[in-house]
Amino acid sequence: MYDYVKGQVTRITPEYIALEVQNIGYQLFTPNPYAFRVNEQIQLVYVHMHVREDAHTLYGFTSLEQRELFRKLIQVSGIGPKGALAILASGAPTHVIQAIEMEDEAFLVKFPGVGKKTARQMILDLKGKLGTLMDVVELPSTEDELPLFGMNPYGHELEEAMLALIALGYSEKELAKVKPQLEEDEALTTTDAYMKQALKVLLKMK
Known part of the structure; x- marks a missing residue:
């Protein structure tokens, strides 16, 4: 039904973004809301509508x-x-x-x-x-490993969390102290999870 929508991102939450299109705010659930930015620029978001008996839900994607x-x-x-x-x-x-x-x-x-x-x-x-x-994609040979093997597969999410924390007023010096702990925590897999854990550690440091 929908392929994409263009509008302004007016709000970002850990689960969804609000995209305003002609004075209507659409709630779009997305894999990583922090991949978007709240600003006045018109952004294109690819969408999928999931229909159930009790709900019609829109999902948004950057690509x-x-x-x-x-x-x-x-x-x-x-x-x-x-x-x-x-x-x-x-x-x-x-x-x-x-x-x-x-x-x-x-x-x-x-x-x-x-x-x-x-x-x-x-x-x-x-x-x-x-x-x-x-x-x-370019499939590696059978002798090769997948690109994420041997490194943190959630490095992008960690960096997104660091940027979000800087936007909240934390300094790079403060974040440098907690980042190694976050990198070693295998239970953290999303930007939101990294942010919550980082905030806990930062509060203990004060």
Whole structure:
């Protein structure tokens, strides 16, 4: 029904953004709200409307590839819109696609809410069926590791959290003291989670 909308981002929350289009504010749930900025610039957001008997929900994405992968993920048994958002919030679309095509269950189970059964289902349902999404990735050889192996797979989310905390008034010197602790905490997988933990540590330091 909708492909994309253009408007001004007027509010950002940990779960959604508010996008104003012709004096109407649309609530768009998105993988990483902090990828957007509140300003007067007109921003293009790719959207997906999810219809249930009790709700019509809009989901927003920064790229077409992100939106199309979301649509593929919610077709997998055991993955709903919230689960698909969590996967997209924790990894780039290219890395998820690579893992599916290479049948790398060990990589897929790193995502929130994805166990071995769901990872296997993702591979069974989506391998070889991602269509044009395959155009945006270059599959590594079998001898290569996926790009995120050996490093923090949620580095982007951590950096987003650092930027958000700077915007709240914290200095880079203060954040440098807490960042190593955040990098070592494997339980943190989203920008919001990093921010909450950082605030806890910062308050203890005062």
